[in-house]
Amino acid sequence: MQVLEALSNPYRLKIISILYQERQYVSQLARLLEISRPLLYLHLQKLEDAGLICGKLELSEEGKAVKYYELIPFSIPLNPEKIGELSESLTLKKQKKNR
Amino acid sequence: MQVLEALSNPYRLKIISILYQERQYVSQLARLLEISRPLLYLHLQKLEDAGLICGKLELSEEGKAVKYYELIPFSIPLNPEKIGELSESLTLKKQKKNR
DNA sequence: AATACATGTAATAAAATTATTACATGAAAA
DNA sequence: TTTTCATGTAATAATTTTATTACATGTATT
Numbered sequence: 117m118q119v120l121e122a123l124s125n126p127y128r129l130k131i132i133s134i135l136y137q138e139r140q141y142v143s144q145l146a147r148l149l150e151i152s153r154p155l156l157y158l159h160l161q162k163l164e165d166a167g168l169i170c171g172k173l174e175l176s177e178e179g180k181a182v183k184y185y186e187l188i189p190f191s192i193p194l195n196p197e198k199i200g201e202l203s204e205s206l207t208l209k210k211q212k213k214n215r
Numbered sequence: 216m217q218v219l220e221a222l223s224n225p226y227r228l229k230i231i232s233i234l235y236q237e238r239q240y241v242s243q244l245a246r247l248l249e250i251s252r253p254l255l256y257l258h259l260q261k262l263e264d265a266g267l268i269c270g271k272l273e274l275s276e277e278g279k280a281v282k283y284y285e286l287i288p289f290s291i292p293l294n295p296e297k298i299g300e301l302s303e304s305l306t307l308k309k310q311k312k313n314r
Numbered sequence: 315a316a317t318a319c320a321t322g323t324a325a326t327a328a329a330a331t332t333a334t335t336a337c338a339t340g341a342a343a344a
Numbered sequence: 345t346t347t348t349c350a351t352g353t354a355a356t357a358a359t360t361t362t363a364t365t366a367c368a369t370g371t372a373t374t
Contacts, residue, residue: 117225123293124223125332126216129302136295143350155333157352173351180341181351187295194222194291196235203228224362242320254363256322272321279371280321 117202119192122166127151128159132187135169139186142171160185216301218291221265226250227258231286234268238285241270259284 122128127149134140134148146156163169164185171185192198221227226248233239233247245255262268263284270284291297 117228120219120228121223123298124220126302126305127332129216129219129298129305132295133299133302136299141350142352152334153351154335154353158332176350178342180349183351190294192293194293195289196231196286199222199228200232200235203225203232206225206228226362240320241322251364252321253323253365257362275320277372279319282321 117206118166119168119190122162122168125159125162127155128163131159131163132168135185135187139184141182141184145185216305217265218267218289221261221267224258224261226254227262230258230262231267234284234286238283240281240283244284 123132130149131145134145140148142153142156142160146153149156160169160171164171167188168190169185169187171183173181173183176182222231229248230244233244239247241252241255241259245252248255259268259270263270266287267289268284268286270282272280272282275281
């Protein structure tokens with residue numbers, strides 16, 4: 117569910133697409149996407165929460181802190197049956213607080 | 216994309232789950248989900264726009280109009296590669312008007 | 315004729331998501 | 345030491361999505 121939500125936004129799809137080719141650090145990724153870092157953080161957060169990407173802070177040779185994000189490979193077959201299982205584990209109605 | 220968006224809501228997943236078992240008409244479906252018809256229409260619309268379900272108005276033996284929705288079977292492998300293709304066909308930034 | 319169900323939509327309200335602006339910190343290079 | 349580029353977050357604004365309320369129509373049954 118969290119995965120499906122994470123994949124319901126064009127920027128996040130694009131992020132996955134970019135990270136699929138090569139890992140990137142935050143500022144660079146923001147430039148590639150032409151969006152602000154705060155906004156990018158929001159999207160990265162959702163993707164990370166969904167377990168689709170993971171970030172690690174590294175120190176470049178010059179001693180600068182650089183945070184890289186990389187893709188965690190996944191393959192999910194989307195079909196009605198799977199969705200049936202998924203939806204059973206959902207408490208509908210006003211359970212949205214915990215999103 | 217429209218499909219992924221359609222699948223990003225718990226009610227819509229539940230709808231798919233229900234229709235996977237058996238087709239239903241709108242009012243009945245609303246009762247099963249315990250939501251109002253107007254709200255249900257909204258969700259049905261999105262699912263139909265995504266091509267995941269389809270509805271047809273029938274006339275019951277008693278002459279009453281009854282609208283049945285049924286599931287259109289699908290199977291979509293979700294993986295980074297597919298998402299890469301998908302995201303290429305997206306114009307990011309402020310193209311959201313045409314949603 | 316009133317009640318019970320079915321259809322459907324328009325207008326509005328509420329909530330969640332997305333986006334922006336303004337900060338603050340630290341290290342390297344000019 | 346000022347500029348540049350990296351980190352990160354808090355507060356707020358804008359937009360979209362979700363939900364509700366109030367209608368209107370038609371047929372069958374009581």
